[in-house]
Amino acid sequence: xxxxxxxxxxxxxxxxxxxxxxxxxxxxxxxxxxxxxxxxxxxxxxxxxxxxxxxxxxxxxxxxxxxxxxxxxxxxxxxxx
Numbered sequence: 001x002x003x004x005x006x007x008x009x010x011x012x013x014x015x016x017x018x019x020x021x022x023x024x025x026x027x028x029x030x031x032x033x034x035x036x037x038x039x040x041x042x043x044x045x046x047x048x049x050x051x052x053x054x055x056x057x058x059x060x061x062x063x064x065x066x067x068x069x070x071x072x073x074x075x076x077x078x079x080x081x
Contacts, residue, residue: 006031 008016020030 016027016030020027023030025033
């Protein structure tokens with residue numbers, strides 16, 4: 001484990017402390033989880049961008065042609081908000 005000293009605005013520190021208490025975790029555990037979630041989100045975006053560059057429009061359209069042209073099930077229909 002590494003030790004890291006971080007300066008936070010008082011308002012953010014209070015919110016973290018409150019949420020950590022509600023979640024029954026330490027502030028360290030809360031911040032570690034938050035950092036891990038952020039890293040995961042960034043890595044996911046990077047992965048998707050990399051994969052998107054490998055895609056070919058022609059292949060995408062070929063796959064779409066295989067999708068049957070049928071009405072979706074009622075539970076799967078989009079509704080207007």
